[in-house]
Amino acid sequence: MNTLLEPFDYEFFRNGLLVATLAGGLCGLVGVFVVLRGMSYIGHGLSHAIFGGAVASYVLSVNFYLGAGLWGFVSALLIGGVSRRRSIGADAAIGVITTASFAVGLALISRYHSFTRNFEAALFGNVLGVTTSDLLVLAAVTAVTVAIIFLRYRALLFTTFDADVADVFGVRAARADALLALILASSIIATMQILGVTLVAAALVIPAVVARMLTNSFSRMLFLSSGIGAASGFVGINLSYHLDISSGATVVLVAAAVFVVVFAATGRRRLGRIAQVEGSASAPIPG
Amino acid sequence: MPLARLEKVTCSYGARPVLVNVDLTLEAGDYVGIVGPSGSGKTTLLRALMGQVTPVAGSVERQRSLSVGYVPQLETVNWHFPVTVNEVVLMARAHGRLLPWASKAELAEIARLLDRLGIGELGRRHILELSGGQQQRVFIARALMRRPQLLLLDEPTSGVDFRTRHDLLHLLHDLNRDGLGILLTTHDLNGVATHLPKLVCLNTEVIATGSPIEVLRPEVLERTYGAPLEVLEHAGLLVVLDGFRTQTNVVPFRSHSHAS
Numbered sequence: 001m002n003t004l005l006e007p008f009d010y011e012f013f014r015n016g017l018l019v020a021t022l023a024g025g026l027c028g029l030v031g032v033f034v035v036l037r038g039m040s041y042i043g044h045g046l047s048h049a050i051f052g053g054a055v056a057s058y059v060l061s062v063n064f065y066l067g068a069g070l071w072g073f074v075s076a077l078l079i080g081g082v083s084r085r086r087s088i089g090a091d092a093a094i095g096v097i098t099t100a101s102f103a104v105g106l107a108l109i110s111r112y113h114s115f116t117r118n119f120e121a122a123l124f125g126n127v128l129g130v131t132t133s134d135l136l137v138l139a140a141v142t143a144v145t146v147a148i149i150f151l152r153y154r155a156l157l158f159t160t161f162d163a164d165v166a167d168v169f170g171v172r173a174a175r176a177d178a179l180l181a182l183i184l185a186s187s188i189i190a191t192m193q194i195l196g197v198t199l200v201a202a203a204l205v206i207p208a209v210v211a212r213m214l215t216n217s218f219s220r221m222l223f224l225s226s227g228i229g230a231a232s233g234f235v236g237i238n239l240s241y242h243l244d245i246s247s248g249a250t251v252v253l254v255a256a257a258v259f260v261v262v263f264a265a266t267g268r269r270r271l272g273r274i275a276q277v278e279g280s281a282s283a284p285i286p287g
Numbered sequence: 288m289p290l291a292r293l294e295k296v297t298c299s300y301g302a303r304p305v306l307v308n309v310d311l312t313l314e315a316g317d318y319v320g321i322v323g324p325s326g327s328g329k330t331t332l333l334r335a336l337m338g339q340v341t342p343v344a345g346s347v348e349r350q351r352s353l354s355v356g357y358v359p360q361l362e363t364v365n366w367h368f369p370v371t372v373n374e375v376v377l378m379a380r381a382h383g384r385l386l387p388w389a390s391k392a393e394l395a396e397i398a399r400l401l402d403r404l405g406i407g408e409l410g411r412r413h414i415l416e417l418s419g420g421q422q423q424r425v426f427i428a429r430a431l432m433r434r435p436q437l438l439l440l441d442e443p444t445s446g447v448d449f450r451t452r453h454d455l456l457h458l459l460h461d462l463n464r465d466g467l468g469i470l471l472t473t474h475d476l477n478g479v480a481t482h483l484p485k486l487v488c489l490n491t492e493v494i495a496t497g498s499p500i501e502v503l504r505p506e507v508l509e510r511t512y513g514a515p516l517e518v519l520e521h522a523g524l525l526v527v528l529d530g531f532r533t534q535t536n537v538v539p540f541r542s543h544s545h546a547s
Contacts, residue, residue: 036368036369150387151385153387154377154378154380154381154382154387155381155382157370157374157378157381158378158381160368161365161368161370161375161378162359162363162364162365164339164359164363165357165359166378166381167339168337168339168355168357169357169378169379169381169433170381170382171381171382212369215369216369216370216371216413216415217369217370217371217374217413218368218369218370218374219374219387219388220369221369
């Protein structure tokens with residue numbers, strides 16, 4: 001027992017635990033929209049695009065969060081805009097914009113070797129090295145994201161379910177898209193130092209996918225996905241300390257393990273649900 | 288002022304015109320069906336009425352503060368999306384209030400609507416757990432939750448069985464009797480169009496407008512569909528048949544097997 005509680009004596013661990021739990025919960029919350037809008041690949045690509053923005057803002061001596069945030073937001077809007085051209089398609093748009101942006105980052109790093117090491121945390125995550133300002137930014141992004149989703153819940157649900165019809169009902173889908181792009185970019189930036197560019201996408205997608213297997217209700221999915229993400233962060237950091245494994249990787253592996261367990265446990269129920277649907281589809285109409 | 292009026296409306300996607308010089312007036316309490324082949328501009332006409340498509344020529348006038356309810360084609364719905372029936376209906380109130388959950392008044396209105404549509408006990412069910420007819424009613428309930436003066440339905444009977452189509456037409460007639468203006472598009476000439484009070488035959492331009500008896504004539508249908516169609520009258524109802532079969536005297540399979 002003492003061994004389990006031992007790391008709590010260290011401030012860096014307590015901070016790391018708080019940050020990872022918060023980051024997991026934030027990614028889980030935002031991930032619901034990412035998954036239901038079929039944007040999983042965007043989450044993956046955007047984290048790479050933002051890496052380019054992070055390096056560029058360092059070179060230009062612009063505040064990291066401001067520079068990378070603006071870069072990420074513009075990238076998300078560009079992806080959305082280009083993917084609406086059906087001749088190109090979303091996957092190709094993401095492939096072009098995000099990899100080009102990532103390449104900008106790599107090119108700048110190779111040009112200015114002196115600061116290469118500063119970006120290792122952004123690439124691979126370093127939860128135990130987070131600063132107080134990182135924690136404050138993450139807390140602020142989480143609070144603003146929760147507030148936006150709470151206050152714009154109805155519009156975000158409608159536009160996620162059916163953007164075209166939402167427009168007919170007076171809900172501006174383009175505005176909701178921009179809001180989500182802003183939330184997604186902010187969340188990736190706030191969690192990038194903790195989980196790493198390469199693993200943020202998994203933290204966005206896995207909790208939401210697990211939550212989807214557990215519920216058929218959108219509101220419950222938001223709570224479940226946030227809870228699963230936060231729990232994965234909490235457990236992952238503890239395991240990371242005791243097993244001496246990279247923190248970002250451990251958080252994602254815990255989430256992946258939850259996915260495997262839930263997938264196996266709900267297999268029979270999923271089959272039952274399908275059978276129920278087939279049965280009800282041929283049932284007589286009441287009244 | 289009618290509910291909505293299209294005057295000489297021309298819409299195009301790129302260089303290709305989809306609607307040309309279309310005139311249509313919808314009065315309060317009208318019940319109109321738009322018939323025409325695939326690609327004839329039926330959905331574009333609905334979109335122009337809703338303000339989703341801007342005409343390149345002509346004008347679309349709507350009554351000030353006209354409330355429009357829209358029921359999309361069932362094929363376009365993402366049935367695996369995690370929403371219950373209540374959540375779908377509540378979407379109509381996306382502007383209603385800031386709190387995510389439904390107010391008591393909204394819940395009571397949803398329950399009243401679902402009861403009226405015969406699906407009162409299904410509010411907590413996931414949309415995929417419903418039959419085709421029940422699914423259609425959920426989206427009609429969402430449209431009605433807007434308290435519309437005009438209800439637009441895009442191919443409401445596409446892909447549904449005979450019984451569902453029958454029940455749906457009865458439901459729409461009831462809603463229309465209560466004063467709701469209805470405009471629907473359909474491919475189904477015999478199952479739907481012949482039962483409506485007013486039809487518009489559309490093939491990029493309006494070919495004919497009037498009651499089924501006025502517009503369901505072989506020459507109009509041939510211009511609309513680009514293929515010969517015969518029209519018979521049976522027990523007071525019009526029946527549209529494939530003209531190719533009647534012209535070539537092909538014997539229906541059932542008659543042939545009965546004779547043998």
